[in-house]
Amino acid sequence: MDWQAGLLDGIAAQDTPEACFLLIADHAADIGFEFCTHGMRLPVPITRPRTTMHSNYPSAWLQRYHEQGYMDTDPTVAHGMRSSSPLVWSDAFFANTPQMWAEAQSHGLRHGWAQSRRDAEGTYSMLIMARSEGPLTDAELSRLTPRMQWLVHAGHEAMKASGQDPAREQGAVELSDREIDVLRWTAEGKTSAEVADILNISERTINFHINSVVAKLGACNKTSAAVRAAMLGLLW
Template sequence: MTVKWMDDVLDTIDNARTEAELLARIVSTAKHLGFDYCAYGIRIPIPVTRPKIVMSNNFLPSWRQRYAHCKYIAVDPTVQHCTKSTIPIVWDEQMTRQNPQMWEEARGAGLAHGWAQSCLDGRGSGGMLTLARSNDPITAQELAANQKYMRFLVHVAHQGFLRVLTPHWQLPQEKTLSQRECEVLKWAADGKTAHEIGLILSLSRETIKFHLRNAGSKLGVHNCTATVVRATSLGLLV
């Protein structure tokens, strides 16, 4: 595999228009890397009290149903690791001892050996790619040769799923916050009152309140705290 291969993968995934099409292209790439199965889970941060987890994979339907029914996501050590770190993790014997029933069922579904890594983008959304197969443990030699491509796929997949899955929680173009609204919200996020922000920006208190109300209206919320939280979750204040 070469830089050209990476460019081809990027072009292929960038051209996917639906979740199913995107998954099929990621599965094809995973097979080139020696894995029969792959999964991508992405966390959509809106609404804050009920963030949505979207899972897309080519696992056996029976395993998908079992994993959801038993709420294995809450005890899956790969998920626990990847929510805290972007360092890749290889399934090992110590990990499988933590929940032997789950791992025995996973092996029965063809998921005996695997690798996972998360992508935490700083905008409230985070994703995790899992690559798995039924035969042949993942060796140090294999990782030395292929892990850079596997890690590349993590980031390409994350951007692809963000593009395909999240239009419904992104702001329409006509509702984009103005530069002044973002500036006011940043100061509000730092704990400044409308009066204090007005002094900092040389604007009246009423003008600051106007910008806060306008930003809240665009974001579909009705108070300053909610406006700041929503704007931050959407990555609008970076």
């Protein structure tokens, strides 16, 4: 399809998240959505994962959304965190957040579609497309869902490639096979002595590998290193 080739070519030409988002928003507009938001959450740091958001929603709504802390109760966000199934906005979907739903509609955000994606490295993103007029019909969804889902995946990869990739931020960490073995057992709660018995090597060697991965991952201890490596997809 020409739109796929055009999007891929456009993505390859961008080098910032902002430029990539403008391209995503343009394609959303091409299929009938005047508003678009793309959010991405990196898997590290574990206790305060960095979240970025790009949006062309009305500025007054974005300010209100932030001031009221609606992200904490937004059912679209909650759905995306627990499921990668696409969703269509409806009165029933926002039944538990009537004030937020009424305010969103007053700013022109009346009909929407969203889907999230979480990749092997633990990076999570969600694409939301919305418009002020015309509900999404079954016929329209049947025709557009493949393209919308393709945009979800292309947008995710575009944002990572444009500088929001946790592997890049982690300095493209490379662990040896032995270091990965040691971390896997450490993640299972084994002590250095137990891992030494399992792998049939000395405890001193185990501790050497642990110290190495702690340094490579910028962690404070072996538990932190094991969790960080798992979140970055290094223990597969």
